[in-house]
Amino acid sequence: MKHEWFVIVNPVSGNGKAKKKWQPIYNELKKQEFKFTYAFTEYEKHSIKLIENAIKHGISKFICVGGDGSLHHIINGIFNHSNTINIKAIKLGVIPIGTGNDWIKTYGISKNYKKAIQTIKKEKTFLQDIGKITLTSSNKEVYFNNLAGIGFDAHVVNYVHKYKHLGFLAYLVSTLISIGSYKRSFLEIRFNNLIIKQKTLLFLIGICKFSGGGMQLTDYISSNDGQFDVTYVDKITLLTILKHIGKLFNGKITDLEFVKSYTTSEAVIKVLDNKKTYIQADGEIIGSGSFTITTLQKALSFIIP
DSSP, rough: OOEHHHHHHHHTTTHHHHHHHHHHHHHHHHTTOOOEEEOOOOOTHHHHHHHHHHHHOOOEEEEEEEOOHHHHHHHHHTTTTTTSSSSGGOEEEEOOOOSSSHHHHHTTTTTTTHHHHHHHHTTOOOOEEEEEEEEEETOOEEEEESSSEHHHHHHHHHHHHGGGGGHHHHHHHHHHHHHTTOOOEEEEEEETEEEEEEEEESEEEEEESSSTTTTSSSSSOOOOSSSSEEESOOOOOHHHHTTTTTHHHHGGGGGGGTTTTEEEEEEEEEEEESSSOEEEEEEEEESSSOOOEEEEEEEEEEEEO
């Protein structure tokens, strides 16, 4: 069983594209002589249960057929069992079908399923950092592989599902709609020897390079150096975003003086007002309120070109 692949398919990824494309993906896996079993997720976070069962049966090689959210849940399924398995032995490949497909952009993984399968076949791995968020209110632990944040970006994520039919533009449209209505939260943010205590628009914690449908919102350095790439903004106007809209996608937004960039391996974030302030990880709302965040360096092997 250890040499067999377990394929997890999210049939609703990409507005249902994953379900439609599964048969040709299945045929291609057979053509490329993969030995595998597969399962469709039937509800949110179902992949966590599927991973648990697969690990119990000795499987250590997984393929995600879906988007960033699907990958996020699979990773949480893996790390939820970190006390009972050898995570270093696990290999995770991706056949991307989603709205944003942001994580794959850092590594140049093809959105063409045949090319993505060819990449997985070679089993070239890269040990990437994983972020761990601990929610203060519940002590719940959530893991992420791309980018997390509190404030405005999580507010935008709440809107995105309404515009998913627009593809990657869903994030940009949601950003423009939200900027005028979002009310900033009063946060205390501690990392390194710095304390930020004021009303805050957003605080982003990045591992990889892209988020929000191809935006580059952090000053990306490396995805396995044990450091988060942090972006902090206290306030911004719609006019300013429109003026610099191109910089959201070409990585130049972090050069502007109202955007502060840092690196850190851990941080403590406290919400100091009564406003419900959401937290997102990999484009998924994971809770609200205060939390701590730490880096797990070179924690999981992903299959990349």
